[in-house]
Amino acid sequence: MSKKDEKNQRMEDLISLCKRRGFIFQGSEIYGGLAGTWDYGHFGLALKNNIKSLWWKKFVTDREDMYGIDADILMNQKVWQATGHAENFSDPLIECKKCKKRFRADKIPDVKKCPDCGGEMGEPKQFNMMFKTHVGAIEDASSVSYLRPETAQGMFVNYKNVIDAYHPKLPFGMAQIGKAFRNEISPGDFTFRSREFEQMEIEYLIKPDSWKEVFEHFRKEMFDWTNLIGLKKEHVYEHEISDEDRAFYSKRTIDFEFDFPFGREELYGLAYRTDYDLKRHSDFSGIELNYLDEETKERFIPHCIEPSFGLDRSVLAVLSDAYTEDNLGGEKRIFMKFSPNVAPVKIAVFPLLKNKPQLVEKAKEVYKNLKKEFGAVMFDDNGNIGKRYRRQDEIGTPYCVTVDFETIEKDNMVTVRDRDTGTQDRIKIEDLFAFFKKALQ
Numbered sequence: 001m002s003k004k005d006e007k008n009q010r011m012e013d014l015i016s017l018c019k020r021r022g023f024i025f026q027g028s029e030i031y032g033g034l035a036g037t038w039d040y041g042h043f044g045l046a047l048k049n050n051i052k053s054l055w056w057k058k059f060v061t062d063r064e065d066m067y068g069i070d071a072d073i074l075m076n077q078k079v080w081q082a083t084g085h086a087e088n089f090s091d092p093l094i095e096c097k098k099c100k101k102r103f104r105a106d107k108i109p110d111v112k113k114c115p116d117c118g119g120e121m122g123e124p125k126q127f128n129m130m131f132k133t134h135v136g137a138i139e140d141a142s143s144v145s146y147l148r149p150e151t152a153q154g155m156f157v158n159y160k161n162v163i164d165a166y167h168p169k170l171p172f173g174m175a176q177i178g179k180a181f182r183n184e185i186s187p188g189d190f191t192f193r194s195r196e197f198e199q200m201e202i203e204y205l206i207k208p209d210s211w212k213e214v215f216e217h218f219r220k221e222m223f224d225w226t227n228l229i230g231l232k233k234e235h236v237y238e239h240e241i242s243d244e245d246r247a248f249y250s251k252r253t254i255d256f257e258f259d260f261p262f263g264r265e266e267l268y269g270l271a272y273r274t275d276y277d278l279k280r281h282s283d284f285s286g287i288e289l290n291y292l293d294e295e296t297k298e299r300f301i302p303h304c305i306e307p308s309f310g311l312d313r314s315v316l317a318v319l320s321d322a323y324t325e326d327n328l329g330g331e332k333r334i335f336m337k338f339s340p341n342v343a344p345v346k347i348a349v350f351p352l353l354k355n356k357p358q359l360v361e362k363a364k365e366v367y368k369n370l371k372k373e374f375g376a377v378m379f380d381d382n383g384n385i386g387k388r389y390r391r392q393d394e395i396g397t398p399y400c401v402t403v404d405f406e407t408i409e410k411d412n413m414v415t416v417r418d419r420d421t422g423t424q425d426r427i428k429i430e431d432l433f434a435f436f437k438k439a440l441q
C-alpha cells in the first residue's frame with residue numbers, strides 16, 4: 001500500500017469506528033447529509049464535554065485572572081464592519097469552466113487546470129466565508145446579521161462590561177467556549193474543516209510592553225494542554241507564521257500543528273493581536289474602551305494575546321492519536337487508547353452471565369457504587385464477555401470489571417481488566433474505590 005493509501009485507509013478506519021461506536025455521524029445523514037456538518041453521538045459528546053471541562057478548569061477556574069463569557073452567536077452587523085470581517089474574511093474561490101466545480105484556489109496544485117475533470121479554470125475571486133442572515137421580519141440592509149466566524153469578538157465587545165462589573169487589574173483574560181460558523185469553500189477531512197464548529201478562545205489583555213513574556217507563557221500552556229488531553233508529544237509542532245502570511249493585525253502568530261492521519265495541519269493558534277480589536281470597536285461604536293492605570297493615572301487601550309483552540313479539532317486529534325490496533329492473545333483488535341481524563345466511559349461493569357440473577361444483582365450493586373463516585377460508569381450485559389471487551393475497547397473504556405460466581409460464592413473479589421495490556425487482576429470489591437482513584441488520575 002502506498003503512503004497515501006495508508007493515510008486514507010487510516011482515516012477511513014477512524015471514521016468508520018466513529019460511526020459504528022456512536023462518536024460522530026454525518027449531519028442530516030438520512031437526507032444525504034449536508035457538507036461540512038457533523039453530529040456528535042453519545043460517546044463523542046462525552047469526549048467533547050470532557051475536553052471542554054478540562055479546558056475550562058485549566059484556563060479559567062484554576063486561575064485567578066480569567067473571566068468567563070457566553071456571548072450570543074448573532075451580533076450587530078457593525079461588529080463585523082469594525083473588525084474587517086464583512087469586507088475581508090474571504091478565501092480565494094476558483095471555478096472550473098467545464099464541470100462548474102468550485103475550489104479554494106490556494107488548496108489546489110494548479111490554478112489553471114481543474115483537479116477533477118482537467119478542464120480550464122476561471123479567474124480566482126474572493127469569497128466571503130461569513131453566513132449571512134436577517135434578524136426580524138424585514139429583510140433589508142439594516143437587518144443583516146452574520147453567524148459569528150469566531151468567538152473572539154463576543155469577548156472584545158464585552159470588554160467594558162467586564163471592566164465595569166469586576167474592576168479587574170491588567171493583565172486579565174476573557175474566556176469563551178462556543179460555536180463559530182464559516183462557509184468553507186472546501187470542507188473536508190472529516191470534522192477538520194467544518195462549516196459549523198466550536199472554539200475555545202482567550203483574549204488576554206496586557207500592557208503593551210509585556211507582550212513577549214505573556215506570549216511565552218501561553219505558548220508553554222498550550223503545549224502543556226496538548227499533553228493533558230493525551231496527544232503524543234511527537235505529533236505536535238510549532239509553526240512560526242511568516243510576516244507575509246500573518247493576519248495584518250497580528251505582530252506574531254504561532255500555529256500549533258498536529259500530525260493528523262491526512263497530514264500535518266493546524267490544530268491551534270496563538271497570536272499577538274496588539275490593540276487592533278479594541279481600538280476598532282472603540283472607533284466604530286464611539287465608546288471609550290480604554291484602561292486606567294491607577295498607579296500612573298495613564299489611560300490606554302490594552303493589547304491582546306489570543307490563544308485560540310478548535311474544540312472539534314481537539315476531539316479529532318485525540319481520536320486519531322488514540323486509535324490503536326494490536327494483536328491481543330493472537331487476535332486482531334482495535335482499541336481507543338484515551339487518556340482516562342478524556343475517556344467517555346471510565347469503567348464498565350459486567351455480570352459474567354446475564355441470565356443469572358445473583359450475578360446481575362451483585363454487578364448492579366458494584367456498578368451503582370462506582371457510578372456514584374466516578375460518574376461515567378457503564379453497565380453492560382449485552383453479548384458474551386469477549387464481545388463486551390471488544391465494544392468497550394472501541395469506546396476506549398480504560399477498565400472493565402466482571403462479577404462472576406467466585407465473587408459471590410468465595411471471595412467478594414472481581415476481575416479488573418486493563419484496556420491497554422488486556423491483563424486481568426482480582427481485586428476485592430471494597431478496594432475498588434482506592435484502586436480506581438489512583439488508576440484514573
Ligand code: GAP
Nearest residue numbers: 150152192193194197267268269308309310313
Ligand atoms: N480568533 C482567532 C481565530 O478564529 P483561526 O485560526 O481562524 O483564528 C482558530 O481559528 C481555531 O479554530 C483553529 O486553530 C482551528 O482549531 C479552529 N478552526 C478554524 N476553522 C475551522 C473549521 N473550518 N473547522 C473546524 N475548526 C476550525
